[in-house]
Amino acid sequence: MKPGNPSVIAREYMERGSSETCPLIDMHTHYGPYPGAYLPAMPPDKMRHALQRCGVKKIVCSAHEALLGDLERGNTLMQEGIDECPELFLGYWVVNPNYPEAVVRLPEDFARTRGFVGLKLGPDYHTYPLTGSGYAPALEYANERGLIILVHTWGDSLFNSPQQVAAVAEKYPEATFLMGHSGFGDFETSVRVARDFPNAYLELTCVYIAHDFAMQPAGSGTPLPLNSYLHVNGIIEYMVENASAKKIVFGTDMPWYSPHYAAGAILFARIDDDARHDICHRNAERLLAKFPID
Amino acid sequence: MKLFDCNCSYGISPRPAFRYARDPAELIAEMDFCGIDRALVYHAGMRCSSPAFWNQQFATEVESFPRLEPTWALLPTQTGEQLPPDEFLAAMKANGVRALWAFPSEHHYRLDGRTFGELLEVMTERRIPLFAKLNLIGLGDFMKEFPDLTAVAVNQGPHSLERYLRPLVDTYPNLYVDTSYYIVEGLIEEFCARYGPKRLLFGSAFPDNCSGAALLRLIQADTDDATKEALAGGNLERLLSEVRL
Structure with missing residues (x-):
């Protein structure tokens, strides 16, 4: 039977797998191998193939290696990845406050990059709070330069809760904060932060899939366990209604989650096509417009 | 393509999704919106409150909805909460139930031979599929004990668990996987290339x-149409057709 969903964009994706008029810009992706999981689309050629099949026209990446291993090597790998495919890949420079000398060196390092639009912070992974002094030089730099900061966020985390994002969004108003995973599990607070702070956005990676870490033998894979949240259907409608479609950006953690799965959650949400355009590409286009790319 | 969802539910749970189906009619409306033809369904109460009550109640509720096929949830017989195997199977037959669910963490039991031995032996013989919401370490132990049972590994993910999963799928030919949490890019395609199209079942896990x-994800999988047809519903139809109550 044919879907009753009246969305023209949804029909296009169902029939062709992508949309000319409503492409995807993925604001949360990764690059290179990940130690804790086998990811079939990790090799860059496979990743590009998958992105092309779903009509993703631009992604913003950070290197797994920089987040989880050798910071310097990882950021260098990310630069190489961007250089190989600058028409598709943009980058986030990973900041790890456990290496303060690298944080101090950030202005000099970032000035040498090509295709980087901001910073990626993983406080849960580095067990260091977003509001701690170790991040401050990087946040000040991002604020001066008007950079995008993608922060891994999770509800009730000691290190990167949506409440902590509110604190830094207020303190650094010229930086743009994307709440990676939208403070998963504490969506109510994340939505309030996105609504109340003009420079805070909800980012959708994994928001569209329930997480029951008891079903994963090694749990969440972070140094401290993350909370589970078991029912997410309708979350996108809730976000649009309470924070507006203008404050939501598309993301997949690619090469983790299928862009078709993520797109399906938006295309079959009970929102209108104008909101779908905002989430899938328009908001990202607006955020990326000030960077000298393309 | 006929879509037959192997994993969805309706009903009231203590922490509901932002949008869910309260009753069979609302579930049918959700299926219509997506173009899903049929569903193998459980009731939220079977998972969250009382299987003993909701198994029967729910089977009655969906009787007038031919697109919804009911399943039941297991409980140990030792506590007197579930009928002995022969009576339970007779009740399944009377209510048109051809598949069972196990929620060991929600219902606090061990899915093993000590707890369910006789029933699991009968299920194996009669080819009754068991949808097991159990992590892959537990499922590996279970399959070692009952390698010939038709088991469906549900809600496996959303992280890639391939390093746990593939040794099990390699070892146990009667182990199937539902796609509801199998959402890491490329996994469906690699699974089908490695094992063929017969062991994956389309599942949505609605309203989770x-x-x-x-x-x-299914419609745009990077596979041929015959594979998609099998995943979409052909495999589930086949499994249910093999059941002998």
């Missing part, structure tokens, strides 16, 4: 997750 997300 969005039906349309699972739907678009």
Whole structure:
């Protein structure tokens, strides 16, 4: 039977797998191998193939290696990845406050990059709070330069809760904060932060899939366990209604989650096509417009 | 393509999704919105409150909805909460139930031979599929004990668990996987290339997750149409047709 969903964009994706008029810009992706999981689309050629099949026209990446291993090597790998495919890949420079000398060196390092639009912070992974002094030089730099900061966020985390994002969004108003995973599990607070702070956005990676870490033998894979949240259907409608479609950006953690799965959650949400355009590409286009790319 | 969702539910749970189906009619409306033809369904109460009550209640509720096929949830017989195997099977037959669910963490039991031995032996013999919401370490122990049972590994993910999963799928030919949490890019395609198209079942996990997300992932899988048809519903139809009550 044919879907009753009246969305023209949804029909296009169902029939062709992508949309000319409503492409995807993925604001949360990764690059290179990940130690804790086998990811079939990790090799860059496979990743590009998958992105092309779903009509993703631009992604913003950070290197797994920089987040989880050798910071310097990882950021260098990310630069190489961007250089190989600058028409598709943009980058986030990973900041790890456990290496303060690298944080101090950030202005000099970032000035040498090509295709980087901001910073990626993983406080849960580095067990260091977003509001701690170790991040401050990087946040000040991002604020001066008007950079995008993608922060891994999770509800009730000691290190990167949506409440902590509110604190830094207020303190650094010229930086743009994307709440990676939208403070998963504490969506109510994340939505309030996105609504109340003009420079805070909800980012959708994994928001569209329930997480029951008891079903994963090694749990969440972070140094401290993350909370589970078991029912997410309708979350996108809730976000649009309470924070507006203008404050939501598309993301997949690619090469983790299928862009078709993520797109399906938006295309079959009970929102209108104008909101779908905002989430899938328009908001990202607006955020990326000030960077000298393309 | 006929879509037959192997993993969805309706009903009231203590922490509901932002949008869910309260009754069979609302579930049918969700299926219509996505273009899903049929569903193998459980009731939220079977998972969250009382299987003993909701198994029967729910089977009656869906009787007038031919697109919804009911399943039941297991409980140990030792506590007197579930009928002995022969009576339980007779009740399944009377209510048109051809598949069972196990929620060991929600219902606090061990899915093993000590707890369910006789029933699991009968299920194996009669080819009754068991949808087991159990992590892959537990499922590996279970399959070692009952290698010939038709088991469906549900809600496996959303992280890639391939390093746990593939040794099990390699070892146990009667182990199937539902797609509801199998959402890491490329996994469906690699699974089908490695094992053929017969062991994956389309599942949405609605209302935990969005039906349309699972739907678009399947429809746009990088496989041939015959593989998609099998995943979409052919495999589930075949498994249910093999059941002898």
